[in-house]
Amino acid sequence: MTPQPVLVIGAGAAGIAAARRLRDLGRDCLVLEAGPRPGGRAVTDHSLGAPLDLGASWLHEAEHNPLTPLAQALGFTLHDTGRRRRDLLLTAAGEPATPEERAAWEAAADAFDAAAEAAVAAGSPDRPLAEVVPRGGPWDATAAHWLAAMINAAEAERTSLHDYVATGLGGWNPQVAEGVGTLLERLAEGLPIRTGAVVRRLRWGAAGVAAEGFGGPWRGAAAIVTVSTGVLAAGGIRFDPVLPPALRAAIAGLPLGLLSKVAFRAGPEAGRLGLGDFARLGRQVAGPDDSPMSWMLWPFGRDIAVGFLGGERAWALSRMGPASAEAAARAELARYFGADAVARAFPDRALATCWGEDPCFLGAYSHALPGAARARGLLRDAAPAAGRLRFAGEACHVRFAATVGGAWSSGEHAAEAVHAALG
Template identity: 60%
Template sequence: MLPSDPDVLVIGAGCAGIAAARALAARGRSCVVLEAGARVGGRAYTERDSLGIAFDHGASWLHQADENPLTPLARALGLALLDHDALRDRRLFAHGRFADAADRAAFTAAEHAFWTAIETAAADGAPDRPADQAAPRGGPWDATVAHWEGAQICAAELSRMSLHDFAATALDSPNLILREGVGGLVARLAEGLPVRLAAHVDRLRWGARGVVAQGAFGSIAARAAIVTVSTGVLAAGGMAFDPPLPDATQGAIHALPMGLLTKIAFRADDPAAPALPPFASLRRAVEAPGDRPMSFISRLFGEPLLIGFCGGAQAWDLAGDTAAAAAAARSEVATMFGAPAAAALGRATVTRWGEDPLFRGAYSHAVPGAQAARRVLGTPLADGRLCFAGEATHPRFAATVAGAWFSGIAAARAVP
């Protein structure tokens, strides 16, 4: 039951679009959510068919859970949330063996030194610069920490990121997980909303008198639009604007490119598969210049699943070649656990965020010098008749479901 004459068009049914639609309803405004894909949730997507186990292709943690708007929403639905940090068995592999207590203490000290250096450099009001220039170098664990905080967490190398944006969007624990997956949670939060699937918006006309969305579905007019598609989609021209967007908005879109994080998930039922306990996390050290190790998570909720994470330039290099990505993950497993353990893993499921034209990456980062871009992109146009929302627009919780959700609510309040 979609309204035929909505007040607002919401473009995209990911976290931002779902939050916007809920907030508009709470304000007494009608809306239609136009979603190009065949499902809701966008980059929050839990899927069971390929491996027979719930697998989050996109978001899987509620980061900074005490401030995360999805935490109380999950609790209100009665979903059990587990603190992954409290459950994690953290393992580190370096120089042919698993790290001992002294190695782990040295690694933890390097992590502290990294964040002290970043926060100090970002707090001094100095001009922006690539984040790697503020990171410690030369210590035995520095390259590993930088690889982890850049490619593995932010889906892009520190050298590609604005120091100030990197520091402003850094997240802390608690990091909560739920058996239903973040995609499962977000799909529940979309229930009953006026979503039209398979409705790709090709063109949006906008101005002081309102908006008109056009696509194969026809044409729908409204007083205002909230656009939540990723900056990757916007930069690639996945949606045309008439008139063209102002230079400042276009500049902000291009200053917030998408990083890529690819997950490679294996069933690990075989007794010969890597011996890791439930909820374990595993990192391998950077051992030489150019080494780009993957990390792994094992057996969430006791399920026989091993998930590899490949981020940044390496993920882009492998995008579109699922066989190569799976082979690279198996090779990492073989390095740490031996070839028989790697061979005992089942068929892989590889996520495809980079090549999917509805996403074109995993999440955004600001390029050096562009620390203001998120606020610029989030600034309403035409007196609120065109608002951008989505993770890329949130200056604090960018790149996360929390930022997307908050931005959708803010946009719903900004439309007239």
């Protein structure tokens, strides 16, 4: 009798990495992917005339990122654009920031992270990040908006202090010219991936696993579940028997935040708006309800402008649909260039991402809620049914959570653990 394969549920970074590692270990696997393609939250779009990553686009902390050597070996082009650079920084009054104001913004961002690190070093219990960071200074709200709502995809009030510090990123931060989505597609080549396979129910036990859903059923010796914690928390897969309470609590403690992108293709009259390649735009938070977008224009010299919006305002616009996201993005750009120039530069409809509404994802990437700093380790180490059920994905990485590299490592880790458990 042929041995049953390991079922890998989801063909994002974690699922692809798990399948590659299982293959290397000589273990059969079958990857069940609900969507039409591998890559998950890393996908490269070409509809604006050039590659554009709708999900992951930076290889964060590339010197420690498992995807860096893989990208380099395949001849992909990596380009670092600097982490907090601002070519155009507007003050709350709508004026270009002076050198002193720029220095104050930099200092506020540094102080935000320093305060969080100091609180952890001083033995603070896990609590909302917002409780320990500076407040009231002219750039403090801007630092909080950038570092929490934008980069962490969730406001500091909803973010675990300990998880924020444990998962902070630094170092080399390149983008991939051909696209991170293209890279994952290449890395998925030759793997046994079944697309359009939507798993709705997973029976698990010491004798093995059985997945049911669209295109199924499928039986396996073990399963590695890599779907997002957003999908898991929403009951996208029903577990039979239900997962132990500690595991369910860990999943609930790691909700997905939202980062959205709105991209425009420049028309012939854009004239690059006077800015060079990879130009970064940002502005000071102007009041309690202000949530600025930030921008990257002309990445890799392409005729594309990409706006980024994170946190609660991203969720609100996502619920309202792409037309609202585009209107908001045009209004944001108008603050820098005026509405007429924006209309001339970008005559076509925008491309707006919808990660929050897509049932395959239900958000962008995870953050730990205050008090849930240990949830990632718990999910990573959970091994019910004598290790025949494992979880992997960005939410399971205690250091590189929320990243494509973290998802990759966690998939490899789960594959090795399942291989060992099966003996």
